[in-house]
Amino acid sequence: MALKQLNIFVENKKGALVEITETLASNEINIRALSIADTEEFGILRLIVNDTELASKVLSEKNYLIKTTEVVGVKIGDAPGKLSTALAVLDKEDINVEYLYAFMARTEKHAYVVLRVADNSQAEKALEDAGYHMITDPDIDKL
Amino acid sequence: MLEGEKMQNYYQKEIETMPVEEMKKLQSEKLVKQVKHVYENVPYYRDLMDNKGVTPDDIKGIDDLYKLPFLTKADLRDAYPYGLLAKPLSDCVRIQSTSGTTGRRVVAFYTQNDIELWEDCCARAIVAAGGTKDDVCQVAYGYGLFTGGPGLNGGSHKVGCLTLPMSSGNTERQIQFMMDLNASIICCTPSYAAYIGETLQEKGYKPEDIPLKAGIFGAEPWTEEMRRGIENTLGIKAYDIYGLTETSGPGVSFECSEQTGMHINEDHFLAEIIDPDTGKVLPEGSKGELVFTSLDKEAFPLLRYRTRDICVLSRKKCSCGRTLIKMAKPMGRSDDMMIIRGVNVFPSQIETVLLNEGYQPNYQIIVDRKGNTDTFDVNVEMTAEQFTDTVSGVTAKEKALANAMKTMLGINPAVHLVAPKSIVRSEGKAVRVIDKRKLHD
Ligand SMILES: [Zn+2]
Numbered sequence: 001m002a003l004k005q006l007n008i009f010v011e012n013k014k015g016a017l018v019e020i021t022e023t024l025a026s027n028e029i030n031i032r033a034l035s036i037a038d039t040e041e042f043g044i045l046r047l048i049v050n051d052t053e054l055a056s057k058v059l060s061e062k063n064y065l066i067k068t069t070e071v072v073g074v075k076i077g078d079a080p081g082k083l084s085t086a087l088a089v090l091d092k093e094d095i096n097v098e099y100l101y102a103f104m105a106r107t108e109k110h111a112y113v114v115l116r117v118a119d120n121s122q123a124e125k126a127l128e129d130a131g132y133h134m135i136t137d138p139d140i141d142k143l
Numbered sequence: 144m145l146e147g148e149k150m151q152n153y154y155q156k157e158i159e160t161m162p163v164e165e166m167k168k169l170q171s172e173k174l175v176k177q178v179k180h181v182y183e184n185v186p187y188y189r190d191l192m193d194n195k196g197v198t199p200d201d202i203k204g205i206d207d208l209y210k211l212p213f214l215t216k217a218d219l220r221d222a223y224p225y226g227l228l229a230k231p232l233s234d235c236v237r238i239q240s241t242s243g244t245t246g247r248r249v250v251a252f253y254t255q256n257d258i259e260l261w262e263d264c265c266a267r268a269i270v271a272a273g274g275t276k277d278d279v280c281q282v283a284y285g286y287g288l289f290t291g292g293p294g295l296n297g298g299s300h301k302v303g304c305l306t307l308p309m310s311s312g313n314t315e316r317q318i319q320f321m322m323d324l325n326a327s328i329i330c331c332t333p334s335y336a337a338y339i340g341e342t343l344q345e346k347g348y349k350p351e352d353i354p355l356k357a358g359i360f361g362a363e364p365w366t367e368e369m370r371r372g373i374e375n376t377l378g379i380k381a382y383d384i385y386g387l388t389e390t391s392g393p394g395v396s397f398e399c400s401e402q403t404g405m406h407i408n409e410d411h412f413l414a415e416i417i418d419p420d421t422g423k424v425l426p427e428g429s430k431g432e433l434v435f436t437s438l439d440k441e442a443f444p445l446l447r448y449r450t451r452d453i454c455v456l457s458r459k460k461c462s463c464g465r466t467l468i469k470m471a472k473p474m475g476r477s478d479d480m481m482i483i484r485g486v487n488v489f490p491s492q493i494e495t496v497l498l499n500e501g502y503q504p505n506y507q508i509i510v511d512r513k514g515n516t517d518t519f520d521v522n523v524e525m526t527a528e529q530f531t532d533t534v535s536g537v538t539a540k541e542k543a544l545a546n547a548m549k550t551m552l553g554i555n556p557a558v559h560l561v562a563p564k565s566i567v568r569s570e571g572k573a574v575r576v577i578d579k580r581k582l583h584d
Contacts, residue, residue: 007532009525011562037534041559044532065563067530098533116532 002120003073004052004137008045009065016064020045023062029055032140033103033114048073048103048114050141072115072123073135076102083113089130090115095123105143112143151400151464154270154302155263158410159465163458166466170413171204173438178202178211181444184229187222188214188446205413208436209424214448216249219389224250230442240288241388251388252442258297260439264386264394264408265298271399271406271463272357272382274328276303279354283317283331283339284362286310290392291362295330298394304328311335312498314342325354333365333373333381334492334551338499340376341550350378359384361393363491364473364480370402383472389448390435396470399463406467407456411439414468415447416456430455433470481576483510484517486554490575493521496547502526507566508556511579518557521548525560 010016024031033048049055056066076082083102090097098116105112112135117123124134135143153159161169179199181188191212192198201210219227228235234254241249253261274280280299284291292310299306307320311331317339320326329336336358343353355377361384373381385405386393395412396405407414412435416425419432433452437444452473461469481488494504505524510517521544529540537560545558567574 005532007530009530009537009560009562011565039534039538042537042561044534044537046532063562063564065525065527065530067527067532069532 002070002124003048003114003135003140005069005071005114005116006047006049006052006055006059007067007069008047008059009067010043010045011041016043017045019062020059020064023058024049024055027054027058029058032143033101033112035099035101035114037099046101046114048140052137069116070120072117072120072127073139074113074115074127075133075135076111076113078104078109078111082111086113086127086130086132089126089132090117090123093122093126095119095126107143152270152273152275153465154267159267159406159467161410161466163466166409167205169410170438171206173410174205174208174413174436175199175202177436177438177444178446180441181229181446185227185444187218187226188212208413208415208447211436211447213422213434214445216449216451219249223248227443227445228252229444230254235442237293238288239290239293239388239392249388251391253391254441257391257440257442260411261294261391261394262297262301264391264397264411265294265384266301267298267408268359268382268384268394268397269295269298269302269304269328269330271397271465272328272359272380273400274299274302274304274357278302278304278327279307279325280304280328280330281307281309281317281321281326283309283311283329283335284393289362290386290388291330291332294386294392294394295359299328299330311495314339314499318343318346321354327354328357328359329355329377329379330359330384332362332491332495333360333369334363334495335499336360336373336377336381337369338495338551340373344376350376353378355379357382359397361385363489364487385470385473387435387450389443389445389450390437391440395435399461399465401462403461404457404469404471406461406463406465406469409468411437413438414456414470416454417449419449419451419453427456427458433473481508481510481578483519484554486552488519488552488554492551493548496544496551497523500544500547501528502544505563505566506575507577508575509577509579517580519554520559521545521556522559522561522566524563524566526563529560 030050035046037044059066095117100113100115102111102113182199195212197210235252236255237253238250282295286292296308309317358379358381370381382398383405384393384397386395396407398405415434416431417434425431433450433454435448436446454473455471457469497504507522509520541558541560549555
């Protein structure tokens, strides 16, 4: 049920970010969410896009190291405190969140959060039991 | 299990125990023929001889060897790829190539006969290490362009051992085959043997649980201390083997049970020690540069090839009964070895660690000096298998690699995982070592 995330290993971040976004744009791939984790030496660019396979292909052709992993996508209402409530649900289940990032939908007034946890289905179940809606790959195009 | 020495065995007794005078006569006959063969078929070397004013008629035996011009690695580069070939390509059946860290690769050509003789040399080494047709011989040298795997594989066949063509890397699988199929002899680089030994030890295996009795280790310099370490962890006797692609591959010389130097297969390879500065031939027992003349090679017969290896030759009587001249362990090749914080480091050791840890051997070593301390950085290209989506995951991989390198080398490098294909390649080959210390000296 999870959401596909593209992970790209980047050095020389400035030039790479321009090239990556341009490559995606010229292939008409939409970036719906993005986060960067970096150190002084390297960075990991994480992307949620509308066509993971195509993005992976065109970036690999440019010699980028790409890995596709699965993360949890959860719909959060656009009201204060919604994120912390969702996190509290996970905390209660002892589910550790390695990282997270949020994005907004274009069509409706909702925020979405991408969560990286050790066990996706466990996190999804906990959130669903608490009344949250998950998003999966087919949803990305519609948001 | 460490077995006591039994009666001596030879693969080609007549040659290996031939009286010295008889050997010299054989060498002289072969040399006269070989010089003619080269002069007639290798214009590159004919020019060198002509320039020196030497003709094949001037070479009547091994006492005239000193008259011939030297070949160096630079000649091999200049003549690349076919300039030193002495047979039509249609008579050649194989190439092998060096893994040298500097400059252009060396490509050596072999006729079927060249391969037969090379494999005989490796077979002599295996028998000298106690190998018989009842042994199971695990060849954990790399197979491919590198001569280690193909050479020992061929030698093992000739002896009649059950051959396990493992190639290098994938240590788990090496151990599984070793234990399941009762491998009794292992052939690999000494650093890989040490690594396999450590892995077995970590898994709780004691020397007496390990079926190996002997190991044949070469392709990189190693110390006596390393030998004892390998012998103790694996419960084996560790034999040195020497060779270079330029002359054939492993098996140019090999160690016997005495473990006091390597017998040179001098019916095929005529050895000299020269003063590396003047080129003058030095008397037996002197330390100098080792020079080889291939007496039987058909396709790629190098005459007076300067190896850059510094060592000593000796005709002292050997307890194994072989009369073949012995060479001491070379003190390393100047162009490959680095001394970092007082420790000898060879790029091949780094390569071994990378293969063991599941990386490609795409790396660059950068040595510099800050104050009085050497800095030692190793950049390694990230692979899809090792890449993870978290920073902590990537830095953990870097730490694990640095630890494995420290185990192998005794000093701690800073490992940096870098983007694929980001290490600069010239002529398709990456520059492996950047030593910036020279700039400060
Ligand atoms: Zn001996």
